[in-house]
Amino acid sequence: MPRDDGLPPGTLALLILRVLASGPLHGYAIAQRIAQLSKDELSVEEGSLYPALQRLLLKGWVKATAAVSDTGRAVREYRLTDDGRKQLQLERQRFRRMNRAIEAILESA
Amino acid sequence: MSLPGEWFRRVRYLLNRRREDDLLRHEMEAHRERLGDPRRFGNVALLREDARDVWGWRWLDDFGQDLRFAARTLGRGQRPYAATAILTLAIGVGSATAVFSVVNGLLLRPLPFPHPDRLVALHGSTPHPAEGTQVTNLPIYRDESQVFDAFAAYDVGARYISEGNLVERVMVVRTEPEFFSILGVPALYGRTYDRADGPTAVVSSEDFWRRRFGSNPGIIGQPLTLDNHRYTIVGIMPDSFQFPYRAGALLEGPAAQQRSHLWVPYEQPLSPRARLGTVIGRLKANVTLPEAQAELDAIAAHVAATVPNNNGRRISIEPLARSVVAPAMRRLVLLFFAAVVIVLALACANIANLSLARMMARQREVAVRASLGASTSRLGRQLLTESLFIAFAGGATGLLLAWWTVRRLAIAVAAYLPRAHEIVFDWRVFLFMFGVCMAVGVTVAVAPVLLVSRSDPRASLYESSAQSTMSRRQRRLRDALVVAEVALAFVLGASAAATFGELRQLQRTDPGIDTHSVVTVHIGKPRGVVPLDSRPLYDIVDRVGQLPGVRAAGFVQMLPLQSWGWAANAIDFVVRGRPQRNDEFTMELRFVTPGYFEAMGIPIRRGRGFSAVDIATNPRVIIVNETLARRAFPGEDPIGLVTTRGTIVGTIGDVRQAGLDRAPLPELYTPIAQNWSQISDLGMTLVVRAAERPESMIDAISFAIHDVDPGEAIFAVKTMDTVVRDSLSGFAIALSILSGFAILAIALALSGTYGVISYIASSRMREFAIRVALGSGAARVSRYVLGRAVLLTGIGLAAGLVVSFAAMPLLGAAPVSVDAPGPFTLLIVGTLITFVAAMAALVPARRAARVDPIALLRAD
Numbered sequence: 001m002p003r004d005d006g007l008p009p010g011t012l013a014l015l016i017l018r019v020l021a022s023g024p025l026h027g028y029a030i031a032q033r034i035a036q037l038s039k040d041e042l043s044v045e046e047g048s049l050y051p052a053l054q055r056l057l058l059k060g061w062v063k064a065t066a067a068v069s070d071t072g073r074a075v076r077e078y079r080l081t082d083d084g085r086k087q088l089q090l091e092r093q094r095f096r097r098m099n100r101a102i103e104a105i106l107e108s109a
Numbered sequence: 110m111s112l113p114g115e116w117f118r119r120v121r122y123l124l125n126r127r128r129e130d131d132l133l134r135h136e137m138e139a140h141r142e143r144l145g146d147p148r149r150f151g152n153v154a155l156l157r158e159d160a161r162d163v164w165g166w167r168w169l170d171d172f173g174q175d176l177r178f179a180a181r182t183l184g185r186g187q188r189p190y191a192a193t194a195i196l197t198l199a200i201g202v203g204s205a206t207a208v209f210s211v212v213n214g215l216l217l218r219p220l221p222f223p224h225p226d227r228l229v230a231l232h233g234s235t236p237h238p239a240e241g242t243q244v245t246n247l248p249i250y251r252d253e254s255q256v257f258d259a260f261a262a263y264d265v266g267a268r269y270i271s272e273g274n275l276v277e278r279v280m281v282v283r284t285e286p287e288f289f290s291i292l293g294v295p296a297l298y299g300r301t302y303d304r305a306d307g308p309t310a311v312v313s314s315e316d317f318w319r320r321r322f323g324s325n326p327g328i329i330g331q332p333l334t335l336d337n338h339r340y341t342i343v344g345i346m347p348d349s350f351q352f353p354y355r356a357g358a359l360l361e362g363p364a365a366q367q368r369s370h371l372w373v374p375y376e377q378p379l380s381p382r383a384r385l386g387t388v389i390g391r392l393k394a395n396v397t398l399p400e401a402q403a404e405l406d407a408i409a410a411h412v413a414a415t416v417p418n419n420n421g422r423r424i425s426i427e428p429l430a431r432s433v434v435a436p437a438m439r440r441l442v443l444l445f446f447a448a449v450v451i452v453l454a455l456a457c458a459n460i461a462n463l464s465l466a467r468m469m470a471r472q473r474e475v476a477v478r479a480s481l482g483a484s485t486s487r488l489g490r491q492l493l494t495e496s497l498f499i500a501f502a503g504g505a506t507g508l509l510l511a512w513w514t515v516r517r518l519a520i521a522v523a524a525y526l527p528r529a530h531e532i533v534f535d536w537r538v539f540l541f542m543f544g545v546c547m548a549v550g551v552t553v554a555v556a557p558v559l560l561v562s563r564s565d566p567r568a569s570l571y572e573s574s575a576q577s578t579m580s581r582r583q584r585r586l587r588d589a590l591v592v593a594e595v596a597l598a599f600v601l602g603a604s605a606a607a608t609f610g611e612l613r614q615l616q617r618t619d620p621g622i623d624t625h626s627v628v629t630v631h632i633g634k635p636r637g638v639v640p641l642d643s644r645p646l647y648d649i650v651d652r653v654g655q656l657p658g659v660r661a662a663g664f665v666q667m668l669p670l671q672s673w674g675w676a677a678n679a680i681d682f683v684v685r686g687r688p689q690r691n692d693e694f695t696m697e698l699r700f701v702t703p704g705y706f707e708a709m710g711i712p713i714r715r716g717r718g719f720s721a722v723d724i725a726t727n728p729r730v731i732i733v734n735e736t737l738a739r740r741a742f743p744g745e746d747p748i749g750l751v752t753t754r755g756t757i758v759g760t761i762g763d764v765r766q767a768g769l770d771r772a773p774l775p776e777l778y779t780p781i782a783q784n785w786s787q788i789s790d791l792g793m794t795l796v797v798r799a800a801e802r803p804e805s806m807i808d809a810i811s812f813a814i815h816d817v818d819p820g821e822a823i824f825a826v827k828t829m830d831t832v833v834r835d836s837l838s839g840f841a842i843a844l845s846i847l848s849g850f851a852i853l854a855i856a857l858a859l860s861g862t863y864g865v866i867s868y869i870a871s872s873r874m875r876e877f878a879i880r881v882a883l884g885s886g887a888a889r890v891s892r893y894v895l896g897r898a899v900l901l902t903g904i905g906l907a908a909g910l911v912v913s914f915a916a917m918p919l920l921g922a923a924p925v926s927v928d929a930p931g932p933f934t935l936l937i938v939g940t941l942i943t944f945v946a947a948m949a950a951l952v953p954a955r956r957a958a959r960v961d962p963i964a965l966l967r968a969d
Contacts, residue, residue: 028140046144047151050137051159058122058163060114066132073139076132 012052014095015042017061017080017088024079026069027053053078061087122164133160171487175494183495189863189952190467191499194460197860198503198549200853201456203510206542208449210515212442213541214532220430221349221531223293224394229401230432231260231388235422243384245422246412253408256396259287262385265353265369268335269635269822270321274815276822278633279317279370281335282353286374291391292352299329299344308376311340315348317370333371336635340373353387354433354527381416389429402426433527445846452853453545455597458590459861460553464496466868493550500550508542588901591865594858595905595942600912601851602938607930608844611770615837621764621773622669623710627829628803629668630810632821633792642725643702643785645818646793650702652813653797658806660798663705664781668794668829669766670836673697679775682741685751696737696775697766700788703780706761708796709829716748716759723780729755730780735763737775755779768836796829803828855945858905862946866898867953874960882962891958898950899943906939 019025019033030053031046056062061084067077080088122129134157141150161167183191219225233244244262251260263284270277289301289312302310311333313322322328326345333340351368379385392401402425409423434442468475475488483491512534519532526532646664653662667675680693703719705711714735723730731754738747738760747757754777763773781788795814799806811823827835870877877890913935930938 027136028143031140045151046140046149047137047153047156050133050156051163054133054160054163058115058118060118069139069143071139071143073135073142074132075136075139 010091011095012048013056014088014091016049016052016056016078017084017091020062020078020080021085021088024065024077026067026075026077028069028075030078056084059087060084119164119166123166123169126166130157130161133157171490172494175491176498178491179495179498183498190463193860193863194463194499195503195506197456197459197463197857198500199506199510200856201453202504202507202542202545202549203514204507204849204853205449205453205545206507206511206538207514207518208442208446209541210511210532210534210538211518211526212446213535213537214519215434215442215526215528216439217537218528218531218535220433221294224391225430226428227258227392227394227396228291228429229390229392229398229426230429231390231424231426232432233384233422234425235420237420241384243386244388244424245384246381246416246419247379247383247385247388248381249412249416250405250408250424253411254404256393256401256404258391258393259291260388260390261285261288261291262379262383262388263288263353264385264387267633268371269633271334271337271635271820274819276634276820277321278822278824279335280368282369282372283375284372285379288372288389291389292350293391294346294350296344297347298326299342301344301346302372302374306343306374308374309338309340310343310374311335312344312346312372313342314346314350314368314370316368318345335371335373346372349530351530390426398426398428438526448850452850452857453549455590455594455857455861457549457552459594459857459864460499460549462587462590462861462864462868464553466864466871496553497547497550500546500553503549504542504546511542587865587868591858591861591901592905592908594854594861595902595946596909596912598851598854598858598942599906599909599938600916601847601854602942603909603913603930603935605844605847605851606934606938608840608847610930610934612837612840612844615769615840618765618769620670620769620833621711621762622829624829624833625710626801626803627708627710627796627798628807628810629825629827629829629832630795630797630807630814630823631792631825632795632814632823634818634820634822636790640789643781643789646781647702647721648817649795649814650704652817653795653810654704656806656809656813658800660800661704661707662795662797663708664700664702664793664795665705665709666700666788666791666793667766668796668832669709669764670768671832673766673774675699676774677777679737679741681753682777683753684742685753694740694775696741696777699776699778700781700784701778702782705796708798709764710798711764712762714760714762716757718759718761719778719780724782725785727783729783730758731755732759732761732778733757734761734773734776734778736773737777740775755783769833855942858942859945859949862898862901862949863952865901866894866950867956869897870894870953870957874957877957878960878962881960887958890960891954894954894957895947895950898946898954902943902946906942910935 015034016030019030019037025033027049028046031049034042053062053064056078057064061081062078063081064076064078067075069075137150137153137156141147141153144150220228222228231244232242234242247260247262251257254260261284263282265280265282267278268281270279286302286304286306290303295301296312297315299312301312313328318324318328328342329344331342333342353369392398405424405426413419413421479485479488515532515534519529650662650664653659667673675698676695677698678693679696680690682696683690701719703721703723706713706718716732719730719732731752733741733747741747742750747760750757761778764776765771765773766776767774781793795810797803797806797810807826814821814823881887881890913930
């Protein structure tokens, strides 16, 4: 679906998977980490994380457990599963291939 | 990437939806709170929906929403519509399912035997049809056939069990030894007999075993005496085994019971010359019917060459399932099914009409919803859900209706239909019903959906209340529907009324006997025990006559209205010395004791009845009925004439012995004592006239009979009133079926009229509003609407009248002959239908009359 944050479809999932590879996080923390790691270049509409997370849950790449946030609210902590790690690898490779292909076209005279 | 894993997670989500939803909500709220600027989070409602949609259950939510909406709108403003639609459907689906279950039980279900497709029935056929259809030379076929596993002939007869003091008449099937192995049904207890058993084995039915032996399994191996031959019980067959079907019906006559009680082997192997009426066979595996028939034909040629006097007989085979149901019965059942499918189609057309009318009224609502963002497919789905809701509600009601009907129907016709106990709700019937509901739902939804998708929402928002979008041809079609339904209702109603009239008339016909307070008792003895003379019968008459409360008693060998056909050619029935007749006719023979005429209430017109004087050693006497007297001796006084059969000592009044709807036949009575040799091995029927309540005398009568002769079996005890009523059962059944269909047709006409008139009313609502605003009274509007209804009904009645006249010749060919309905009957039926149609039109008419012109016109 067209997103006005400029991200090609599917990359949000990739980003989330990568972020979770370093350890389990809850929703707000994921958003923070993405912003932080991209040096504020990417600031997605934060709520859109949640449908993406649900999709990851459906596919079994991510698992959720009950947790409590820093502010004491009941939230869920998401962690990567083994399938998720494998999917992360696949997605990274696909993204690189795509990038190189686009670069190749742009670089050509 | 595992798909099963994904599905598992989907289902788990579905089961925990509420909790997941709550968790998500809390999460998102927590996140949003922590953001400095909540706008960065996005539209919460939309996001929540997106998150939910991930799991793929949205269609379920939509469906549930549609269902709730449908239930609400139908329950609120649409109650007449919903009720009419559901009822119409219930009638259509219910009756179609009921008749289908009969078709299923009789024609579709395979016979309840292993490998039923390999079972065949064998019939004989000759070039001379008069020779009959029996099979001969069966042993030769048995020896020479390669494609058949086995053959077995059987026949059915009444035998008598005498055990201790109790003599009982039972239906016994005599079979060749391979009978049970051909059918392949194992015994419930014990075993079935085969070639290794001698001719003294007997197998009992479960029902008989329950009744007679108290369900005692220890009865296996015990002896049983049939007609004074000793047998040993070897097994009990389960109730589901009822072959041959309607055993009693194979044997006409009094007290034909419907179930086989016992099976026994033939006493000796059948000779090749035996003419066998009923033979079954089992084919080997993978043999087709044409192959088997070819082999039988080849053997028949061989038989014709080697056996003298064969008359070109051959054997033809048909599948056993087909032979069990007579072709006439098959045609009748299929005819019913066709009729009921027409009813269903008309019901669907009605409902389609009804929903079109509704759609007109709701066009504005639909337009609003469309403009709020509902897609055409969403709207279409919602309408489809509504239709399915109605279809299934109607179907469920119809199922209940069918269930109730089928149970009663199966019991009522068990006496006439083979395999009646197999008329059950099995998977085929459920599949049929489900299919019908789906088809109906979709059909009924199609019309409104087409309407919705074609109309431009904006146009109907700006326009005033619904304009009629139907072309002239469509309107004609719609009106024609009502006319057809009214015509059908009229024809069926008139036929039912005519049958009813005929039945009433027959019930009031004087049968020639007085049936008040008369009870009839059949007696019989085992074969081979023939009394020397008729004295025991006369003794019984005396004894019973002396019982308190008994006015008269006497024996006869055949009750009127129950059976007839003991006839003789009257060609040589003349006064002694005169030559033979020129005209020959048949006369019925009856053998009676004194007291019979008084017991039956048959008036003695001239001369006397029989008395104790008329014994074997005295001169032979006879009594004739008036018809015989007129036919045989016209113009003469019959009393005193000495004829070739005896001296006529009296004439009695005519009795309609063949049926209340047939003229009396010529009848000749002789005393039993003077004709004993002719009738000594027959069963007899005792007729007793009691002062009051003959049912209470039955025990005393049985006691008196057994006092004289304990070896007599007593069966088929009925009051004469019951016998008369049973003789009319054909008419009664025809009446029930016709009335049932007539009521269906009237119900259809009712809902059809309602639908069409309400459509007319709502499509011209604006015009009515203007008229009322311009001063025409509200009553005129409703009268106009009613007028349309009456017009359509009138055309329908006229059409029905024409069809009735055209179909008159068909009535003669009907199984029960009915006179054409008189004008008075037609008038009553027509008025009833008009009244019903007017009632149906009343609701829309009143709605039209009560339209508030200001509100309607202002709303544009």
